[in-house]
Amino acid sequence: MYDFEYHKPKSVADAVAALKKASDGKFMAGGMTLIPTLKQRLAQPSDVIDLGAIGDLRGIKVDGNTVTIGAMTKHAEVAASAEVAKAIPALAKLAANIGDGQVRNRGTIGGSVANSDPAADYPAAVLALGATITTNERKIAADDFFKGLFETALKEGEIITSISFPTATKAAYMKFPNPASRYAMVGVFVAQTASGPRVAVTGAGACAFRVKEMEDALAKNWSPDAVAGVKVPADGLNGDIHGSPEYRAHLVTVMAKRAVAAAG
Amino acid sequence: MAKIGDRIKRTEDRRFLTGAGRYVDDLQLARCTHAYFLRSPHAHARIKSIDVAAAKAAPGVVEIFTGKDVADSKVGSLICGWVVKDKHGQPHKAPAHPAIALDTVRYVGDTVAMVIAETYAQAKDAAEQIAVDYEVLPASIDPVKTLDAGASQVHADVPGNLCYDWELGEKAKVDAAFATAAHVTKLDLVNNRLIPNAMEPRAAAAEYDRGTGNYTLYTTSQNPHVARLVLSAFVLGIPEHKLRVVAPDVGGGFGSKIFIYADETLVVWAAGKIQRAIKWTAERGESFMTDAHGRDHVTHAELAMDKDGKFLAFKVDTIANLGAYLSTFATAVPTYLYATLLAGQYTTPLIYCNVRAAFTNTAPVDAYRGAGRPEATYLVESIVSKAASEMKIDAAELRRRNFIAPDAFPYQTPVALTYDSGNYAPILDQAMQLADYAGAAGRKATAKASGKLRGVGICSYIEACGIAPSAVVGSLGAGVGLWESAELRFNPTGNLQILTGSHSHGQSHETTFAQIVSDKLGIPMDQIEVVHGDTSQVPFGMGTYGSRSLPVGGSAIMKAADKIIAKGKTIAAHLMEASEADIVFEDGTFKVAGTDKAVPLGQAVFAAYVPHNYPSDKLEPGMDENAFYDPSNFTYPSGTQICEVEIDPDTGVVDIVNFVAVDDFGNIVNPMIVEGQVHGGIAQGVGQALLENAVYDKESGQLLSGSYMDYCMPRADNLPSFKLGYQVTPCPHNPLGVKGCGEAGAIAAPAAVMNAVRDALAQVGAQDRIEMPATPRAVWEAIHAQ
Amino acid sequence: MTMSVSMSVNGKTVSGNVEARTLLVQFLRENLGLTGTHVGCDTSQCGACVVHVDGISVKSCTLLAVQADGAKVTTIEGLAKSAEQLHPMQEAFRENHGLQCGFCTPGMVMSAIDLVKRHNYEVTEEIVRHGLEGNICRCTGYHNIVKAIVAGASAMKAAGV
Structure with a gap:
């Protein structure tokens, strides 16, 4: 370097x-x-x-229906947190499967979200749970945060300080890892939130995105079958030697179905 | 005393487990500079100009060399050590392979300049200042299209990009047999290109001694003497006795460290030029680009059978990709190590194989674990299973009908080899039992009920290890002999050094070789040291590849031990005033048969070094014997692997639910070590079948799988625990009765896995739409292709 | 930018001047001569470089030396109590033939120890296979590594380490 x-x-x-x-x-x-x-x-x-070295940025707090995680909290800490496991088990489970053990020992939630890597796991949770991203300057709603490939709403000099996740009555994350890198090739986070079902996809597109058709289907009928028939268009999805856009589009449906099943 | 057959724990482990191994990059040479190689970003380009002035002025830079400097210095071309003659008797085309490209780069990674600086970071920083003006040329990437008329020429002096058009067998007779066949099974197959990925990247460190004019090269080599010979006699012209090559601890090779590359050549050459030590270690990205790759065949094959499934004839047409230049043994791999194995375990009386070897603008391709034999085995065992399916004969039963009978050995195949020994049916039986083959259909039905596709696959392989004898390989074009050396050097106090020309880079020679000598001479393991990998210490040796170390190197050690015993007998007879004819050697002691008189070996050794009471009229002092062993034939390990997979049709994920390997490696010295070799081989074979693929962009020639982000290495959770079994038919022609075990796993596993995948996919009619690697995407696409 | 760093490595306080871009693994290997920690890739995936920083396994190729300033680092060289007495996990690798060429071994052992501790000394084959996601071995097919770690977990528990 x-x-x-x-x-x-x-x-x-x-x-x-x-x-x-x-x-x-x-x-x-x-x-x-x-x-x-x-x-x-x-x-x-x-x-x-x-x-x-900024101590203020670390730590996990559960307050009523909100789990707030300091930006510099490591994946391993989220994965091992009994509080997170109780409040939003799907989030703890997601954290437990990011990268590998050594990456989880160093990687942080704030770094992951700020980077908006198309294949990162956390963005799916942030978007599906309707989290709020708190920075040194403001609060940003998840829906306004992810803008594109490695692009977010963060401005120059803006630092994520914490991320607050509302709890969900049901939630689960299913990842289909890239066989080589083990990053998410497709990851789908489904949540039954206070404002209704939310479905967010990572790995498949330029950045994490929601699938409205699946959310509507789940609002009518929260079951794996409800999403089984919803196909996302392959157009605009990522394609590489590991998966064509068509394959990724297909996996979105499969992972969504499995996530709904896992969420119960 | 250690005995042959004991599960002796490894001698080498303590240093590796405590971080005390010494790999090339660990060496700290005095006043050492660091090299960085600027590599071509293009698959094919003309170098219009190259300007190193700014880079030379960068901080810390000691020297920069380009192709012109190397050419001006009369450095020879890198060589290919095996000349294959084509079907018309003409030698293969061997275009020049300069260590640094002179005016044309021919693959992404081809060397363009060597930057030497005080630190590695400085060398890398400076390399960015080198201005190269490339004229990008069209590239030939695909091994089939490169042979088409009008394809871009990789080398001006190799018309049509054809290295050779070679054949084995009698085509007319094979064609005649096909005319009589009741059934012909046809198969098109790609053997995917792999990147070896030894975990230790290649490295070289060299120093030049101004006082003596001696060079020392420390490098990641499987065969340091061969490296020295090639560098001395062909490339650099440094006299052999002025060049010492040391391969210290080496972190895996799998073939990729047999070859003599540009990098170590340049490091040793430049150390002389700048008269300072130089070190270079490949970054993983460089390993991906420049380590010799493996496999990469495109094949059409046809198998003719009578109505009962008896094989009548087999014909094979293969295109083998050799990459942009000939690597050290590249030409032998798709010919003498491939076509000669096409009989497999079967009595197929007639075989014809045609191989066209092609140049492309990709990294050179050479031997990788198995080298030619995995390609042959994948082909034979895939077509046999396909034939079984077409003939509606059980895959195991079809194999059994065609096995060479146990009383038919030595068995002359139609493809030049004479199998020395084997007994294939009991191996298949044991594998079927371990795999519960009989229950496979039931498990398939159960899986289907839950939406999964199960399948079972068999691979019954034949191996040829310890390629030999030298006279035969010489007649086939090898530039070297394929014997091995050993020296047993006793010290006066009775402990012993085994000096071997084999080289261990994971194979556990320090344990196995000590174990066979401990067994033979009755000396405790801790009194034995195995020395290898240093041309200044050990006799000239050929190194380690082709599963040859124990059958060839171990045999040399046994021969030297016999000489020790013979000499010891004469000494003991003298000491005990007995007739030499009455002396027997048992448990490390010379005894006069039928008496209680005895002289321990240690006493005979001491007498040899302090010969006060010694048969000086018959013997020289000292106890130091060497031997060179040139085998009379290859060895022929065989075995059967059975793999069972379960496919998730929704995602295409293939899960290996059971894996059985039963092998006949002849006698087994250390079962623990043999099992480890089999495990590792299977993992590499599974990797080829399901995960690994070297992918070049077909237009630009960029390596798309150039890091672990895209080249899928087998990880622990990709694999199950393996079930192993053994049958033993000892090798009849070497003193240990051993056959070699290093490659079998990798040779057999691809076909076992893929036959299982095809069996599973047959339930949805997709069995003919899948090639290796059967990645989730490929499987899903096979299932959903219309 | 040259900076001075100081840390405890295998129980000894060490310091040195490094460029900001120096990785921890480079500091260990080049400045301290602790060459047991290896570099097998350049994309933070192979795990040959795993060491413990403040008791937690990390990839020392993906950590700047300056980030470890003031930390307590343990490398493969710091595990065994003495030349005679290996750490139970090292011993388990030896007993189970969990290594061949030895290159990935230091990282495997360091990862294994952290994995076992994280699972409170109770690991199954499945946990181990999944837990080795960040460590690549090309020689062993993992079969004996997995066996070694399962055995090493019990031995660590018994030894109280």
Whole structure:
């Protein structure tokens, strides 16, 4: 990788200040995407601002019907949290299957959501549960957050501080991993929320997206059969050596069906 | 004392488990510089110009070499060590293979420049400053299309991109037999291209001693003496005695570390040029691009049978992709290691095979675990199962009807080999029992009721290990002999070094070789050290590949041990004042038969080094014997694997629910180690069948599966635990009666898995629409193709 | 940018000057000579580089040395109590022939120990197979690695480590 200036601020304010000073700075959360990217010389930031020392950004709180997870909370911590497992078991289970054990020990929820990797798992949960993303500047609704391939509503200098997930009466996530990378080739999160069923898909498109037809079908009849007949169009879905857009479109239905079955 | 057959724990484990192994990249040479190779981003391009001035001025840069520097220095072309003659008696086409491309790059990864700097990061930083002006040329990527008229030419001096058009067998007789057949089964098959992926990337570190003019090259080699010979005699011209090649701990090879690549060639050459030590270790991405790949065949085959399913004749037409240049043994793999195996375990009386070897703008292709034999086995065992299905004969039964009978050995096949031994039916029986073959139909029905597709697949393979004898391989075009060396060097205090020309990079020689000597000479394991991998320490040896180490290298050790015993007998007879004819050697002791007189081996050794009371009229002092062993034939391991799969038709995921392997490796020295070799081989075979695929973009020639993000390595959760069994027919022509076990798993597993997949897919009529790897996508598409 | 780092490695305090871009694995191998930790890929997948940072398994190829400043690092070299007494997991790999070429082994052992602890010393074949997602071995077919880890879990529990 190219060399850079390294900063390890103790507060969000210091982190933002460091970024502003840098000519082309980059925040680093767990580094599970950034460091491999730097190693491949695919990015050349002037400064890397490590958020790892900001204690405020870590921790899990359950308050009534809301699970709030600090942005720098690691996947392994979410996976092992008894509170999360009780409030939204599907979320704990999702976290327990992100990447591999070592990635879960370093990777963070904030980093994953901020990066909006098309094959990341968390975005599906954020979108399906209708989570709220809290930054140092504002609160952003999940539906307004994911904008495209590695693109989010975050502005320059904006740091996710926490993500709040409303609990759901039923929820489950089913992932079909890419056989090689083990990232989600298709992941479907279904949730029966206070505002009705929500279905979010990751891995298949440029970023996580909802499937309205499935949600409508589930609103009428919460059962695997309800989504079995809903096909998402292959047009615009990702295609690579592991799966054509058609195959991914098919998997969306299969995973949705299985997720609904798992959610009960 | 260790005995042959004991499950002895490994000697080498302690260092590996405590982080004390010494791999090439672990070496810290004094004042060491670091090399980075700038590689071609294009599959085929002309280098119009190359400007290194800015890079040379970059921080830390010591030197930069381009193709012109290498050519000016009279560095020879990298060589192919096996000359195959085509069907007209003409030698194969061997285009020049410069270590650094001179004016044309021919695959993505071809070397363009060598940057040497104080640190690796500096070398890599500087390489970005090299300005190369490429004129991109059309690329030939597909091995079939590259042979078409009008295809882009990979080498100007190889018309039609054809390296050779080769044949084995009598075509006219085969055609005549087909005319009489009751049934002909036809099959088109692709043997997918693989990337070896030893976990330790290739590496080289070299230093030059100005005082003596000696070079030392530490490198990831399976055969350091062969590397030295090639570098000395053909490429660099450094006299053999001035070049020491050391292959220390090597983290897996699987064939990919047999070959002599541009990288280590340049590292040792440049160390002399800059008169400083240089180290280079491949990044995984470079390994993907530049390690010699494996397999990559496109084949049409036909099997003729009589009405009872007896095989009458077999004909095969194969196109083999050799990549952009000939790797060290590339030409032998799709010919003498492939067509010669097409008889399998069967009495097929007539076989004809035609092989056209093609150049493409892809990485060179060479031997990878099994080398030719997996390709042959996949073909034979796929067509046999297809024939069974077409003839409505059970797949096991059809095989049984055609097995070579146990009393037919030695058995001359129609494809040049003489099988020395074997007994195939009991192996099949045992495998069927372990796999509960009889219950497969019931399990299939149960699975179907829950929406899953189950299938069972058989592969009965034949192997040929320890390729030999030298005179025969020489007559077929090999540039080397294929014997092995050993030396047993006793020290005066009675402990022993075994010096072997074999090289261990996972095969456990330090344990197995010590075990056979401990058994033979009655010396405790901890008094034996196995030395390998250093041309300055061990006698000239041929190295490790083709499952040859124990049958060939082990046999050399046994021969040397016999010489030790013979010499010891003379010494013991002298010490005991007995007739040599009355001396017997048992449990490490020379005894006078029928008396209680005895001289332990250690005492004879001591007498040899301190010869105060010694038969000096008959013997030289010392106890140090060497031997070279040139086998009289290959060995022929055989076995049957049975795989059972369950397919989820909704996703296309293939789950291996049971895997059985029963092998005949002849005598077994250490069952624990043999089992480990079989496990690893099966995993690689399953990888080929279900997961692994080297994919180039057919237009641009970019490697699309160039990292673990896209090249699917078998992981623990892709595999079941395996059930293994053994049958033993000892090899009749080597002293240990052993046959070799390193490749069998990888040779047999692809057909076992794919026959199971096809059996499962037959329930939905998709059995002929699937090729390796049967990935979820491929299976799903096969099921849903109209 | 050159920075000074200081950390505890295998119980010893060490320090050094590194570029910000230096990975922890480079610091361990090149600065400290702890070459037991290996690099087998460049995409953070093979797991040959796994070490423990503050008791948790991480891929040292995906962590900057400066990120580990002040941390407690354990590498494969720091596991065995003495040359004679291997860690129970190391011993289990030896007993079960869980290694061949040895290159992936340090990462496998370090991952295995963390996996076993995370599952409170109770692991099944299935847990182990799934838990090794981040470690690639090309030699063993995993069969004996899985056996070794299941056995090593019991041995760790018995030994109280």
